[in-house]
Every structure is written in C-alpha cells, then in structure tokens.
Amino acid sequence: MADLFTIALIFSTVRLSTPLILAALGGLFSERSGVINIALEGMMLAGAFTAAAITYATGSPWIGLIAAAGAGVLLALVHAVACIRYRADQVVVGTAINILMIGVPGFLSGAFFLSSGSTPQLPIEHLVPRAPIVMAFAFVPLTWYILYRTPFGLRLRAVGENPEAADAAGLNVAKIRYSGVLLSGALAALGGAYLSIGQSSLFTRNMTSGRGFIALAALIFGKWRPVQTLLACLFFGFTEAITIQIQGVVKLPSGDNLPVQFIQMVPYVLTMIVLAGFIGHSRPPRALGRPYEKEQ
Amino acid sequence: MMALVFPFIAVIAAFAVGGLFVFAIGDNPFETYRLLIGSALWWPDGIGYTLFLATPLIFTGLAVSVAFRAGLLNIGAEGQLYVAAFATAWVGIVLGSLPAVVLLPLCCATAIAAGAVWGAIPGLLKARFGSHEVINTIMMNFIAIALASYFTQYHYRTPGDPIMQSAPISAHAQLARLGQFVPGLPERIPLNVSFLLALAASGLVYVFLWRTKWGYELRATGSNPSAAEYGGISVPRQIVLAMAISGGLAGMVGINEVLGYRHRYYDGFSDGYGFTGIAVALLGRNHPVGVIFAALLFAVLSRGGVPVDAFTQHVTKDIVQILQGTIILFVAAEAFFREPIGRWLTSLRSR
Numbered sequence: 001m002a003d004l005f006t007i008a009l010i011f012s013t014v015r016l017s018t019p020l021i022l023a024a025l026g027g028l029f030s031e032r033s034g035v036i037n038i039a040l041e042g043m044m045l046a047g048a049f050t051a052a053a054i055t056y057a058t059g060s061p062w063i064g065l066i067a068a069a070g071a072g073v074l075l076a077l078v079h080a081v082a083c084i085r086y087r088a089d090q091v092v093v094g095t096a097i098n099i100l101m102i103g104v105p106g107f108l109s110g111a112f113f114l115s116s117g118s119t120p121q122l123p124i125e126h127l128v129p130r131a132p133i134v135m136a137f138a139f140v141p142l143t144w145y146i147l148y149r150t151p152f153g154l155r156l157r158a159v160g161e162n163p164e165a166a167d168a169a170g171l172n173v174a175k176i177r178y179s180g181v182l183l184s185g186a187l188a189a190l191g192g193a194y195l196s197i198g199q200s201s202l203f204t205r206n207m208t209s210g211r212g213f214i215a216l217a218a219l220i221f222g223k224w225r226p227v228q229t230l231l232a233c234l235f236f237g238f239t240e241a242i243t244i245q246i247q248g249v250v251k252l253p254s255g256d257n258l259p260v261q262f263i264q265m266v267p268y269v270l271t272m273i274v275l276a277g278f279i280g281h282s283r284p285p286r287a288l289g290r291p292y293e294k295e296q
Numbered sequence: 297m298m299a300l301v302f303p304f305i306a307v308i309a310a311f312a313v314g315g316l317f318v319f320a321i322g323d324n325p326f327e328t329y330r331l332l333i334g335s336a337l338w339w340p341d342g343i344g345y346t347l348f349l350a351t352p353l354i355f356t357g358l359a360v361s362v363a364f365r366a367g368l369l370n371i372g373a374e375g376q377l378y379v380a381a382f383a384t385a386w387v388g389i390v391l392g393s394l395p396a397v398v399l400l401p402l403c404c405a406t407a408i409a410a411g412a413v414w415g416a417i418p419g420l421l422k423a424r425f426g427s428h429e430v431i432n433t434i435m436m437n438f439i440a441i442a443l444a445s446y447f448t449q450y451h452y453r454t455p456g457d458p459i460m461q462s463a464p465i466s467a468h469a470q471l472a473r474l475g476q477f478v479p480g481l482p483e484r485i486p487l488n489v490s491f492l493l494a495l496a497a498s499g500l501v502y503v504f505l506w507r508t509k510w511g512y513e514l515r516a517t518g519s520n521p522s523a524a525e526y527g528g529i530s531v532p533r534q535i536v537l538a539m540a541i542s543g544g545l546a547g548m549v550g551i552n553e554v555l556g557y558r559h560r561y562y563d564g565f566s567d568g569y570g571f572t573g574i575a576v577a578l579l580g581r582n583h584p585v586g587v588i589f590a591a592l593l594f595a596v597l598s599r600g601g602v603p604v605d606a607f608t609q610h611v612t613k614d615i616v617q618i619l620q621g622t623i624i625l626f627v628a629a630e631a632f633f634r635e636p637i638g639r640w641l642t643s644l645r646s647r
Contacts, residue, residue: 038371038434078625088628091369091430095574096624102568103617110612111321117614213434220431261446268435275427284428 009241014133015199017237019044019208021136022191023215024222024229025143026184030076031224032147033180034160034287038094039079040188041212042101046071047189049105052119052196052203053112061128061197065190072189073182075101080181084174087291098212106205117205119196127201132194137230139187144226156180160285163292173292188212217271224285236267303579303586305633306626307593314619321610328611332600342599344475344485348557350588350595351487352377352549352566354494356573357580357587358501359415359546363429364582365505366538367518372418372433373546374570375440376411380547382444383410384469385462385554385561389452392466399468400555404493407550414440415543416536423532429539437570448563460563471556488556490548497545498584504541514538546570567598575620578627594620 023040030037037043050071055064079097082088106117113119147153155176158166163173195211196203214236221236222229243263250258315325336346356373363370370376384407391399418432445460452462471490475483505511516524517534525531553565572594579593580586597620601613626632 036430038430082625082629082632086629086631088625088631089369091371092574092578092628093625095371095571096621096628098621099568099571099575099617099624100621103614103621106612106614107317107618108321110614111610114610116612210438213438216431217435259446259450261442261449265439265442268438272421272427272432272435275431276421276425277427 009238009245012241012244013234013238015237016240017233018133018136018198019191019194019211020215020218020233020237021140021230022132022194023188023212024218024233025136025139025226026072026187026191027216027219028143028147028184028224028226028229029156029180029187030184031219031288032160032285033156033177034163034285034290034292035080035083035177035181036090036094036289037079037181037184037188038091038213038216039075039097039101040184040215041208041210042094042098043072043075043185043188044192044195044208044212044215045101045105045206046075047192048196048207049108049119049192049203050189051193052122053108055122055126055197056120059126061126064197065128065132065193068189068193069186072185072187072192074185075189076182076185079185080178083181083291084177087293090289090291102206105203109203119203122197122201124201127197128194129198132190132198135190136194140226140230147226152176152179157285159292160287163287163290167292167294173294177292188215191215214267217267220284221267221271221274223283239263239266299581302630302633303581303590303627306579306623306630309626309633310619310622313622314615317618318611318615323608323611328604328608328615331603331607332615333596334600335603336596336599340481340485344481344487346592346595346599347491348485348487348595349598350591351491351494351552351556352569353572353576353591353594354498354588355548355552356546356569357576357591358497358584359542359544360573360577361580361582361584361587362501362505362514362545363538363542364577365518366514366534367521368419368422368429368535368538368542370415370433370539370542370546371430371574372415372436372570373542373573374566374568375433375437376414376543376546377549377553377566377570378437378440378444379414380407380411381550381553381565382447382462382561383407384550385465386447386452388465388469388554389463392468394466394468396468399466400471403465403469403555404548404551407547407554408544409547411547411550412540412544415546416540419536419539422539423535441564444561445563448561452561461558462561464560465554469555470559471551473556486557488552490552490556493548493551495588497548498588501545502584510537546573572620575624575627578624 027037027040047068051064051068054067055061082093083090109115155171159173159176167173218232219229221232243260318325318328336342359373360370384403387406388403418429421427421432422429448462454463471488473483473488475481513529514534517531521531576590580590597616601616604611605613
C-alpha cells in the first residue's frame, strides 16, 4: 500500500489536475460575471481538436495552442451572443454547445483526415508536455490578482452580483460579461489542448470524457474563488490519479479488485454535499444565470 | 400563432447552417439531406426504425417538458433513465420466475419508480436546501452511470461474458414487438409496445398538466412561484413532485430499452437520449403534441446518420449532432429571429 503513494502519484496528480485547473478558471471568469457556463466540456473539446489539428498542419505546438485558444474564444462568442445579446437560457445554450462539439470535431476530422473522429498521431517533438502545466499553475495567482486587485476584476464581480447597481454606476454590463465569457472559452480550450498535445499525442473522439463537468464541480466546490478552486482541482486530479494507480492492484478482502467506479463518483458526490450546504455553504454569484436587460 | 412559427424557423435555419458545413468540406448539401431524411421514410424498415428511435425521445422529451413547466431544468434525464433501465433489468432477472401478468407490470413500475426516485433527489435538495437542480442533475448523471456500471460489472454479468452487460431478463418480462400485430412489419424491427406506452404517456401528461388541479398548481409554480406561494400552493412540494414525475417519465426509457429491445441491461446503451430530450422539449414547446413531432424529427435524423456516413464523400454521421446542437441554439435564442421579424411587421403596419 505505502509504495503507491510515491512521487509518481504527485506528478500524476499535477498532470491530471492541469486541464481541470485551466477549465475551472475559465468557468470562474464566466460565472463571476453572471453567465453560467456548462459548455466548458464543449469548449475543451474544441481546444483539444484544434490544437491537435493545427499542430499537425503547422508542426508547431505553440501555433496549435494559440489556435486552440482562438477556437475556444470563437465558441464562447456563440455562447455569449446567445446568452447576453439574445438573453437565451444559459444552461440550454451550454447544452447546445456541448452537443454541437460532440459533432464538429468528428465532422472535421472525417473531412480532413478521413478518419472517424481522431486526428493523426503527432511526433513526440511536437508535443508540449510541460508548458500548459506551468500556465495552469501560474494562472491561479494571476486570476486572483485580476479578480481582487484590478478595476476589471472589481467590475466583473460587480456585474455578476448586482448588474443593476453596476449599470447605474455607469458600467457597460454586456461588455464586461462578454469579456468574462470569452476569457472562459480561451482558458477552457487551453485545458482541452493540454489533453491532446500535452498528455497524449492526438485528438480522439470525446477525449475530455466529462472533465468539463468535473471542472465545473471544482468551481462550485471551490466556491467560485481561485485558490479554493485550485485546491478542488488538485483533489479531483488526485482521485483520478488514485483510480489509475489502484486499478487491478488494490484488492478487497474478498479478493476482488476495488471497484474504480466508487472513486470516480467522489467529485460528484462531494459537489452535491457542498452545494446543499453540509460542508460550508457554497454561494453562487447573486446574478448567476440571470440575463440583464438594460432599462430604456 | 407566432409561437408555433419559431420552431420551424429554427429547424430551417439549423439545416442552413448544417448545409454550410457540408458545402465547406466539398459535399453536396441537398444530396446529404436527401440521404439523411429519405432513408427514414421507407416502409417498413425506415418507418419502423424511426418510430423505434423516437420512443425514448418521446419519454425524455416529456420528462424535460414537465420539469420545464414547473420552472425547473432537468439535465438529469440521462442518469434517471440509466438507473431505471438497470433497476427494471434487475427485477426482470431476480424475480424471473413470476408469471408474466405479474412480472411485466412490476418491471414497468420499477422503471418508473427508479427514475422518479432519482429525479426526486435533486428536487428535494432544491426544495430543502435551495441547491440548483441543474448542477445536481449533472452530478447525478455521472453517479448513475458509475453505479449501474459497477453493479453490472461486479454482480449481474454472466461469468465470462466479455461484454459489459447483465444476464438476460426472464422471458416473462419481455414486451411484444409490434411486428407481431402489424401486418407487413417484420418482427426483426425492434419497434415494440413501448411506443404505444409513449403515446399514452403523452396523453396522460396532457391531461395531467391541463385538466387536473395538480397540473394547474405545477404550472402555476413554474410561471410565477411567488404568486403560487401566495395563492396557497406549496412550492417546495411542487418542485419535488415535478422532478419525480419528470424522472419517472425518463425512467420509462428503460422499459423500451430493456423489456422491449435488448432484454438485458447493456452498459452505456443511451445515445444521449436524456440530452436530446432537452432539444425535443424545447422544439416541441414543452407540449406533449409538440414533443411527439420533435421526437420524430430527431429520430429521422439519427436514423439517417448511417446512410450519410456510408454514401457521401466526406460527411459523417456527426452532422446529426451539428444539426441537433444548432436547432437547440436557435430555439433558445429565439430573439435572434423575433427581433428582425418584429421590426419587419412594424414597418409593414406603419406603411
């Protein structure tokens, strides 16, 4: 048992937390501005596919990363226009984007790579196994600083808590929300990009497998605050690392393998418990999910 | 009147966007759509399979609609139908020796009850602690899938079976295929009695929502909770009730899947029925009749994905998801069409 908790487990936790941190920080910018983002999953898929495809086309993972962020922003723009300009239901739009992004990567890879949903294998020298990790961990203090120490952060929180008052104080609510949602797309897409050109070497169909929702859970578990969200991501990354490590190794007294399904459930169950207020209440931004209609 | 026009506009606009995608990769959009829709309209195979595929979508569409009418968004139909499918298979296995007249209704009731319980939990959490049903239903989807997968893998799989599926249910728990009664419909087509149950459920939902006091209270809660509370309606109770009914309807997918089609629990069987149900409900304006038509449309699309995959140069069945996502987007952002149409109508009047 003891040899399981090695330095390898720590590294594995850091690697598995990275996409969650990037996506959860993305979610934070959107939701603190008052726009629910359950489309993190779709935005991650967009980033993962774009990064792999563009890196394959150009041979440069850096261009791949930039393109991924661009794709995320583009997708977030759809979310933002529907939710902010046309005041659509934010959860419904997020669901639409997630369904759309199950289709689009498969569609494009069918057309350009004649495959059923994956991109060609990338050579190892075209991968970026470390840069996104550094970015993810650097973005946490940066996000904290932006959120709590800059005018932009103050405005973002203001339109997320009380858009009427923010508007009365002369802020452009729509514009600030747009910035929040677009930032969110870029960050979530980078998280996805790490999956395809950092952790592995190609895009495969639905490769995020629910990580966008785990990131959302981490955001709620972290009470919409950067540092707590980081800790939640590390914890969820740790449960995933443990799941991989014990698979087929740790036995129950009965001699069966320890069912991994129960460890996989941990983040979801914890999120529900926290949301119900059993372990310190997690309060969402006051105006979350409420479209703002400017008084004429 | 205008309310019925927007779903049509949304579908047409989504097909236009999908057509642009197809055109962009160098295929012919019209040919693609001919394949996509045409193959679903042939008797008996096309129509039989389309109705079979529409069955789960009617159930999930109704499920999302009922919750929506109460002002709730049930993203959890996917989890509810997994729990229900597993539960009904479990009863069909362990109580397999009961006679069909007892076992079959019992299995159906189990599916509905399991879905209802799984749906009521987020309802209770919302009513009691105010935690948002969207997040809780998302979380419970993952929990449901993991639980069902655990029980299948460790307890109800036939030893040595390489496929993640349960042992078969008793023959007494199987629903008849419609091919047994309908002349010209071959029995190999899995369309079964569940389709009739789906139509009956649509009728019942209509009667419940618009012809009973409970349904009235549920809709009152959805349209204005504080007024409902003031009028003596217990809003927390309505929330739990609506989520339980919604979950029960989603759970009926298990009847079609397990009792009517596969006769066992098959891990990961759902082709996103719970999520497509959101599209079905929105497009059908949360009305049972609309839900049936919307379910048929999405069934046609998912049936047509296969020939599109096979007979076009580049287009894959992923076009179905693209159309589905775009339809939801356009229905949700209805103002995108309403604003210009409204302006146009005003300009006509002022002329």
